[in-house]
Structures are given as C-alpha cells and as structure tokens.
Amino acid sequence: MKKIFCCAMACCVLLAITASAQKKKAAVAEKTSIAPFGIIPKLSDSALLDVVQRQTFRFFWHYAHPVSGLARERDNTVKAEYYWDYINEAYDEPNLSKHTFGPEACAIGGTGMGIMATVVAVNRGWVGRDTALKLLIKIADFLIKADCYHGIYPHFMNGATGKTIPFDRVDNGADIVETSYLMMGMLTAKAYFNGKSLPERYFQKRVQQMWDAANWTWHSNGSDKFLYWHWSPSNGFDMNFPVYGYDEALITYIMSASSPTHAISKELYENSWVKSSSWKNGKTYYGSVLPLGNFDKGGPLFFEQYTYMGIDPNGLTDDNGIDYAEQTRNHTLINRAYCIENPKHYKGYGPECWGLTAGDSYKGYVAHCPEVDLGVIQPTAALSSFPYTSEYSMQALRHFYYKLGDKIWGPYGFADGFSEQRNWYAKTHLAIDQGPIVVMIENYRSGLLWKLFMSNPDVQKGLKKLGFKSKWVKE
Template sequence: MLRYLLLPAIACLFTFNLFAQHPAKKALGYPNSIVPVGIVKNISDSALLDIVQRQTFRYFWEFGHPVSGMARERDNTVKANYYWDYINEADGQPNFSKGTFGPEACAMGGTGFGILATVVAVNRGWIGRDTALKRIVKIVDFLIKADCYHGIYPHFMNGVTGKTIPFGRLDDGADIVETSYLFMGLLTARQYFNGDTPLEKYFRNRVSDMWYSADWNWHSKGDDKHLYWHWSPTNDFDMNFPVFGYDEALITYIVAASSPNHPISKDLYENSWVKGNGWKNGKTYYGYTLPLGNYNGGGPLFFEQYTYLGINPNGLNDDHGINYAEQTKNHTLINRAYCIENPKKYKGYGANCWGLTAGDSFKGYVAHCPEDDRGVIQPTAALSSFPYTPEYSMQALKHFYYDLGDKIWSPYGFADGFSETHNWYGKTHLAIDEGPIVVMIENYRSGLIWKLFMGCPEIQDGLKKLGFSKN
C-alpha cells in the first residue's frame, strides 16, 4: 500500500509543470482526488500497471459530470465526425453522422464502463468505498428521473437536465446496446456493494428497480424475428436496425435474456443474432482460426472487449460449438499479426506497436481494422487485450509509455489515438475507450469484474437460457 501512496507523490514533484494546465487539475469538488503522474522509470511491471489503471480511471473520477456523476462522452467539445461502417450494411454504404457534443454530453455505455472502473478503484484502494458509493448513487438517482423509454436509456444524455441528446434524426430515443453496457456496470456494482449499511441497501434497491423495469423485449416488436437497436417515441422503429453480429453487442443479448421481468427468448437470439448476417467466420488468418465475425482479418478489437468486460470468455462455450476463449484470443492475435506484417507500410507499426479498433483519428472517429487501416493505433486496443495476450500487451504498453509517452501520456492516461505516419498524436479521451483499459487490465490481474458479473444469478440464468456453458 505504501508503494501506491509514494509513487504518485514522488513522480508529481518532477511532472507538475507537465500537467499543471490540464483541465483535470481543476477538481470538481469530489473528495479523494487522484494526483496525476508523468513518466516514472525503473519500476516493476506491476507498478506500471498500477499507474496506468489509476491514471486512466481519473477520467471518470476527476472528469465525471458534476451534476449527474455520469461519464462525459469525451473531453473535447469540438465537432466530431462519427463513422459507423456497419450502420448501412444492407446497401454497403457507410454512414457519416455529425454532431456537436459539449461538456454536458454524457454517454450511457461509457457510464456503465466508468462504474466498472470505480469498482476496480475501490478494490485497489485508490478511493474510499463510501465515497465511491456516493458517486454511483448520484448517478442512479439522476437516471431514475432522466429520460428513458420503457426502461431503456438513450445513447447520449444531457448531464444537467437528463434529456436525450439525439445521435441522429431517427436516433432520438432508446438505445438497447448502450443500455446493456450501463446495466453491466450497475449489476456488477450491485454485487460488489453487498454490505448492510443503509446506503448500500438503498443502492441495491435502486438498481433492482431499474433492472426490473427495463423492457428489453419491447425491442423485438412483439415477435421472435429481430431485436432492434433503437426505438424512438417520435419515430417508433423507423431506424430499422437489427442487432446482428458477431460484434460488440453480444452482451446485449445476454443482459436482455437475463431480465427478471422482460426477457427476450432463445428463439429471438437464434433468429436475430446467430442467423443474422456475419455471425460465423471459420477462416484462418496468419495461422489463427477466427470462429466468428464477417470481417476479413477480424473487425475492430472492441468486438472482443466490450462484452468481455463482464463476461469471462475462458471456458465459455455455446451449443453451436463456439469456444469464446479461442474467439477472443485469436481475433487479438490476428490484429497484432496484421500490424506486424504492416501491408500498407505505415510508420511505427510492429510487435510493440499494434492495435486497430474504433477511436479518434486525424479523419475523425473511425472503426479501424485490417479492412479499414489508416495508420492509426488506439492504445486501448492492445491494453484492453491484456487477458488474452498479456506478454504482447505489456510489450505495447511499455512502448506507449516509455517511448511515446512524451506525445500520448496525459493526466487521463493515454490519448485516444496516434499516427506516426501522419505525425498526428491525439489529445482526446473517450469514455468507451478509457473504461476497458482499467477493467480489462484488472481482469488480467485479479479477475475481479469477471467474478462479480458472472456471479450475478440473473446473468447465470441468461447465459444458460441462450445455450452458453462454462467448463
């Protein structure tokens, strides 16, 4: 414990000027502030992981919205271009959606990831248990009164008013995928804060009220054909986008099937997910077989990270013969092998610099992957892969921290992305990329979040219902 207390203080003496002008230094009034550090050399691998997890967590703790406590979507307020290469898969055309997201914009999925990171922070002793619980209770109390639609929340929300911030003309209501990330965080915290204090009991009751009210089955339109991503009070299901994969939305089916009051059926899961476009792959890339997904060489690595913040893939199989440990690890190894081959000859790519996933780039927000490689590395890709490729992820971490740290290390951890070819080093941080770094490194180190979420009785029931089993 003494090591945790001394390292930040010692390093801060040498790095104060580096971080003095960063907005993170302006405390939001929350107790237990975490002091940022610069590059600390000659430390053990374990100490390095401590620093990276703790500093990345600062994004949620120091930059959390002061009214709602939720995770802000990002820490810059400029107009961002969002590129979703699968929204219009039916006609093969990419969809560009632009929006101005100011300091009040909070992300529902990012908030769920932030709650998971907060559990890690308490368990590691970075913040006090009671202090952390008060923050999460603030979030829950805010959400109870905020916009939701049949118990399902929007993608973005104003952190002051609780009103929906539309993501698009038709996307101005419920987002079932983002809500599943939120509940992954809430149910994990409900497992963790299991004491008999009045506040812990209050919190668990609040989460259970939200959990029992969320109508996941509403997004099936009353049949077992498709589960739809969005519903709008003004546009109904006009967005008409089924949740199909394989991709980051597997957790949505698991959470939806686990609902005590409004569960989806196994038939819906089979028809909409398993029989949907692009579920099975089976091809071999760089000597690794990829069981699932329709991307050549695998899609962005967040496919293997968002769901598995809570779901432990090790020993997880389903009644279709899929080995999820193989899926998650091989997709990661394929992504790294592609970066080592580096067919487009981008500067910097190699065994210690890899990781293609969705994130900010010099072209806006892009779902980077071997099929859409623009020379941009997202640190979250390799760092959130620690449970699958610990040796290779540590190799990348040391390169990012020691070799590139003067360009990409900040008071909130690593910048979201960089491109040595284009001499571009991002300054932004995104909640959905920060959270997985904290959580997946912890799952590698202790399995904490896996144990908590997989220990939730409803989640166990949902997994069994959908045909999953653990060896």
C-alpha cells in the same frame, strides 16, 4: 511487576496499532482526489499496470459530470466531430457520416464502464468506499429521473438535464446496446457494494429498480424475428436496425435473456443473432482460426472487449460449438499480426505498436480494423486485450509509455489515438475507450469484474437459457 509492565506495554502497542489502522482506514474512506503521474522510469510490470489503471480511472473520477456523475463522452470542451462507420466491405477510405455534440454529452454505455472502473478503484484503494458509493448513488438517482423509454436509455444524454441528445431525427430515443453496458456496470457494482449499511442497501434497491424496469422485449417489436437496436418515441422502429452479429453486442442478448421481468426468448436470440449472415467466420488468418464475424481478418478489437468486461470468456462455450476463449484470443492475435505485416507500410507499426479499433483519428471517429486501416493506433486496443495476450499487451504498454509517452501520456492516461505516419496525436480521451483499459487490465490481474458479474443468478440463468456453458453457470 515485570509481568504487569509487559502487559501494559503490549496494550499500548496494540492500541497504537489499532489507532494507526483506524487512521489509515479513515484516510482511505476520505480519499477524493487522485494525483496524476508523469513518466516514471524503470517501473516493474506490476507497478506500471498500477500507474496506468489508476491514471486512466481519473477520467471517470475527476471528469465525471458535476451534476449527474455520468461519464462524459470525451474530454474536449469544444464540439467534437463523430464519424460512424459500420463496414460492409473493404475499401481504402471510409464512408463518413458526421455528427457533432457539445461538452454536456454523456455516454450511457461509457457510464456503465466507468461504474465498473470505480469498483476497481475502490478495491485497489485509490478512492474510499463510502466516497465512491456516494457517486454511484448520485448516478443512479439521476438516471431514475432521466429520459428513459420502456426502461431503456438513449446513447447520449445531457449530463445536466437528463434529456436525450439525439443522433438525428430517427435515432432520438432508446439504445438497447448502450443500455446493456450500463446495466452490466450497475449489476457489477451491486454485487460489490453488497453490505447491509443504509447507503449500500439504498444503492442495491436503486439498481434493482432499473434492472426490473428495463423492457428488453419491447425491442423485439412484438415478434421473435429481430431484436432492434433503437426505438424512437416519435418514430417507433423506423430506424429498422436489428442487433445482429458477431460484434460488440453479444452482451445485449445476454442481458436481454437474463432479465427477471422482461426476458427475450432463445428463439429471438437464434433468429436475430446466430442465424445472421455476419455471425460465423471459420477462416484462418496468420495461422489463427477466427470462429465468428464476417470481417476479413476480424473487425475492430472492441468486439472482443465490451462484452467481456463482465462476461468471462475462459471456458465459455455455446451449443453451436463456439469456444469464446479461442474467439477473443485469436481475433486479437490476428489484429496484431496484421499490424506486424503492415501491408500499407505505415510508420510505427510493429510487434510493440499494434491495435486497430474504433476511436479518434485525424478524420474523426472511425471504426479502425484491417479493412479500414488509416495508420491510426488506439492504445485501448492492445491494453484492453491483456486477458488474451498479456505478453504482447505488455510489450505495447511499455512502448506506448516509455517510447511515445511524451506525445500520448496525460492526466487521464493515454490519448485516444495516434498516427506516427502523419505525426498526429490525439488530444482526447473517450469514455468507451478508457473504461475497458481499467476493467480489462483488472480482469487480467485478479478477475475481479468477472467474479462479480458472473456470480449474478440472473446472468447465470440468462447464459444457460441461451445455451452457454461456463464454470460460473450452475447445471
């Protein structure tokens, strides 16, 4: 009798545990809302990273476009001014070219980054797997029917209609660089949602359709001389802007070479990228050698973040002798060292407050770097550098959160930028700055996105084709 009773009790406990587990699993599956936090005192490093990643992800979850699910470019509800500045030489004030876009503007590249952030959110249990997959299917279905030029998407798109939002008359069509970020995100999500359920198989098929359709070779304009950033349905290649480096577009060449249907040649990669006058550096700044890039003391830090959301730089080398772990870390160290030196004597700069990259400033959107230093710090610069400078990035994170949190911490994480010198603090959040924070912190913590993206056979073939070596690339 005692044995029967014990067996019965064990069964009851087992059933209770099973029911509890099922209830917990169901609760996770139904998660649709993420509550924001204020400043929480005395958090451990790990807990603080949890809070920052989670709250930053809210931008892509709660502020996604309601019709398409695409990532909105920014969270202002009024027209925003964008100042694009590609620097050729040092000067005190940037040459500003102004563009304005309305609240329907969604970012194709930012959407790719948001998709990668969604994978992180599911993996960490902030949102349910099924709920997140519904959003990703919504995005994919919308993009399949949206404006697209030989499989390549525009930089900005109307999130309600799928129509291109042009920069100007010439730049009103395909943007191969932004599309490479989108496809990086899509392929990462395809690797994560790799189950055999009907929704997952449907999503996998949709992503494969987009991947197969992207005609990267079209942007070579029929030769192996240049890969062009833009193509317009009304103006062709009139913008005449090759993708040359070193900058944020290395991923564009990797994606273009990895295509199973429209892959570029290595000759095109060499001619347009490696042989460009702006590819190599080799100078030493603050005791660190900068292998690549023609900017004095390095350009904006997003150069070392966008590509490496999916590409693992650790152990990554090429047949030109470049060590990409050295490149990413040293560029970041140089950027920080410049802020510590602070030659323009801006208020606030120092060992715990550093990071120059593209983002909002009191002058609009500017590509901040040592050559164009307006006294504006972008939190994404230091936080998206966690894989390279974890100790220094954590110092910056604690400073931003605990010392400046009352001014820059909000429901979507940290505001895009601030200048203590001018007592200016942005009220905006940008997709292309928020996305890397979630993704790169996760790559530092678990390497999740690197594992997913680098395991793709097409990507491995593309890297090998271009002469890269990595622990992920099979010989």
